[in-house]
Amino acid sequence: MIYVNGVRFPSDSSSVEGLDMVNALLEHPHLVSASQSFRAVPERKFSVSEESGSQGSAEPTCVYVFQREYAIADPALVEIVGTDEATTCVGIVVRNCKNGMTSIAHMDSPDVVDIGLSQMLSLVPDHDDAILDVLFYILVSLKSFDFSFDGLNLLIKICTAMQVHLVGAFDDSATQVWSNQPLLAFELKDGNDDTRSKQHSEMEGYSFQLCIKIVEKLAESKVNFQIQNFQVLKNNTRWDSEGNANPIFHGLAVETSCGSVVPASFDRSTRCPDxxxxxxxxxxxxxxxxxxxxxxxxxxxxxxxxxxxxxxxxxxxxxxxxxxxxxxxxxxxxxxxxxxxxxxxxxxxxxxxxxxxxxxxxxxxxxxxxx
Known part of the structure; x- marks a missing residue:
């Protein structure tokens, strides 16, 4: 299930198509504001100096993931997790805000989303989540009856243990003429109209299909996901003077101790090992x-x-x-x-x-x- 700013998304419990959910998230005032704040943060550049490993070196312990990889980091062992080089890919972060366990993945295709999210969540939840879920539903019910008190929204956010950030996947729908590769044959999971699915694939490029699949799987899950950042598609696209679309950001980094997510790039010295x-x-x-x-x-x-x-x-x-x-x-x-x-x-x-x-x-x- 998806929540934005402590509120169930979509609010209507009836079935909503992935494309409609993605478009609604792109326009959601809370996520638009979060995207603007993210763009205002200077990109952090990671590089390992030649003195790294010597006495007195203060390089943070970092784990980097390449395309179609994921990592799960314990904040007691790893300070930074990150990825970059994303154009039509999505860098996705899932963090348990109670224990700090942080999972990051670099997804490049709808085909990897199912197993990717399953692997990402394999070690992130803890054993107290069932109790927390009960408290969460009580708080949401109070809010639905217009019962309010100071800190209700904050408590709801805290109880939505899985915080999610998505960065990457710029709007490539107008750039397909560049490539001589055929579009991958993606179909919407719940779509009843094959023609419409194919039209989406042709019109929306690679990025839209990937984002649709991710949002659909998050919405279908029994886990409560609080989307904190939706820096994808038009929220992560800039246009040059000739009308060409390009990503604003290619990567992100997470400070595992506090959950802070910032734009980031990594040089070869940090893209290790192997x-x-x-x-x-x-x-x-x-x-x-x-x-x-x-x-x-x-x-x-x-x-x-x-x-x-x-x-x-x-x-x-x-x-x-x-x-x-x-x-x-x-x-x-x-x-x-x-x-x-x-x-x-x-x-x-x-x-x-x-x-x-x-x-x-x-x-x-x-x-x-x-x-």
Whole structure:
């Protein structure tokens, strides 16, 4: 269930389509005000200095998530969680305001929303949530009968333990002419009109379909979600002098101790551990049981792609070529170079074991799977 400023959303208990809910959230006065406040916050830039790990270094403990990844952070162990590089993707944060457990994900497709939210919530709730839910419903009932007292709205917000922030997914509906990739065939979960669903997919681009799916799943859930920030679509879009749409923000960071969420960007030093392998994983054939050892197709593609012009790489590799960050092309070239130099995946995943890392006292990451 969704709540905004302590009030059930949508207020009508009858079924409401995801598209209508998204449009209503974009226009909700409380979320419009929150979006304006978010835009007024300077973007925080994260970088690990060369002195990191040395005595006297005060670098915050940070966990970064790439596209199609999630992390759950205990505030006792992690100070900052964040993600960036989002254009048509959504950076979503779910935080339990009672115990501070914070989950963050970088979702890139409606196809990953179901399992993504399930995984995000796996460790965030605590055992007192049932008691808290009873108190929450009592407070909401009092409010519905116009019974009021100082602090009622505050108590409702506190009892809505799961606070949600969404940042990213700019309005790409007018930018599809850039890409030669076909739109993914997304259908609205509860839509009865297939034609209408396809029209939405064609008209609204990638971002709208992803936001619709996320909002639908939040609304369907039995968990109480208090949406704090809806910095997506038109709320996260700026237009240049030529009428091109671009994201206002590509990323966010969360201070786990207090739940503060700010616009953020991360350089390569903070996108760790195992940056290149994690980037490669996104496009890997991990669902193909016939992919064993050296894959010449992958190597041939990498060798071909590295000779493409920057514009060609953007068109082939991005859902929003005109909106990507300055290092998008360079990062893809680094991926292809690694694949050419290491064509056999068994060289990277020795004994077919996952690459496991842990943070040591200095704050650096070390791989433990080879031990």
């Amino acid at each position: 940056e290149i392998i994690r980037r490669i994983r996104l496009g890997a054939s991990f669902k193909d049981p016939g992919c064993t050892g050296r894959s010449m197709d992958v190597v041939h593609i990498a060798m071909m792609m590295r000779h493409y012009s920057d514009t060609e790489i953007l068109v082939v590799a991005s859902t929003s070529p005109s909106a990507e960050g300055p290092d998008f092309v360079h990062n893809h070239k680094r991926i292809w170079q690694y694949l050419i130099q290491h064509p056999d995946w068994r060289e990277t995943f020795r004994s077919k074991l996952p690459r496991v890392f842990e943070r040591i006292a200095s704050g650096n990451w070390v791989m433990t799977s080879d031990r």
